[in-house]
Amino acid sequence: MINGLNHITLAVSDLERSLHFYTQALGLTGHAKWDSGAYLSSGDLWLCLSCDDPCPKDDYTHIAFDVSAEDFDACCARLEAFNASQWKVNKSEGRSMYILDPDGHKLEVHVGNLQSRLASIAEKAYSGFVWL
Numbered sequence: 001m002i003n004g005l006n007h008i009t010l011a012v013s014d015l016e017r018s019l020h021f022y023t024q025a026l027g028l029t030g031h032a033k034w035d036s037g038a039y040l041s042s043g044d045l046w047l048c049l050s051c052d053d054p055c056p057k058d059d060y061t062h063i064a065f066d067v068s069a070e071d072f073d074a075c076c077a078r079l080e081a082f083n084a085s086q087w088k089v090n091k092s093e094g095r096s097m098y099i100l101d102p103d104g105h106k107l108e109v110h111v112g113n114l115q116s117r118l119a120s121i122a123e124k125a126y127s128g129f130v131w132l
Contacts, residue, residue, distance in 0.1 A: 008045070008063060010105055011052035017102050018049050025082040026065065026109075027075075054103040062098070062106035069095070069111045076109070093120035 012018040019038055022028045028040040028047060036051040042065065067075050076097045087106055088098035094112025101107055121129060 006046070007048055009048040009050050010101075010103070011054040012049045012103050013051070013054055014102065015049060015051055021082065021084075021102050022047065022049070025079055025084060026107075027078075054105065056104055057106065060106075062108055064096075064108040064110045066113070067109045067111055072097075072109070072111050079109070093117050 010018075015033065015036070015038060019030060019033065019040075022040055023030050026042075028042045031039045031041060033039075038049045040047045040049065045065075072095050079097060079099055084099040084101075086098055087100050090096040090098065094110055094116060096108050096110045098106065098108045
């Protein structure tokens with residue numbers, strides 16, 4: 001039985017550049033690094049950066065990081081100061097900023113949670129929506 005999300009590993013082309021982005025722009029905590037990778041965290045999230053050849057994706061797959069409503073504007077300003085490219089404009093519940101990391105991985109910083117999303121869908125359901 002699955003208990004939760006264990007960790008996320010991202011392929012990165014330049015470890016130092018990615019470490020700088022994830023620790024300085026997003027504020028993750030660095031724990032260890034080696035020649036071909038690094039471990040970082042934020043809350044219970046464990047992120048591994050692994051040197052490899054990242055491949056571009058054109059679909060909606062992305063990783064969303066939680067940010068408090070109070071910190072959202074400062075977080076967005078910091079990301080803009082790092083010249084993080086935006087890949088989407090938010091049109092859903094909660095405040096979000098959709099950005100690309102230095103290797104083009106699609107990320108989101110989001111204010112909200114599953115309960116707030118479900119509550120907003122209850123008011124205006126997606127096409128074909130059913131409760132499970």
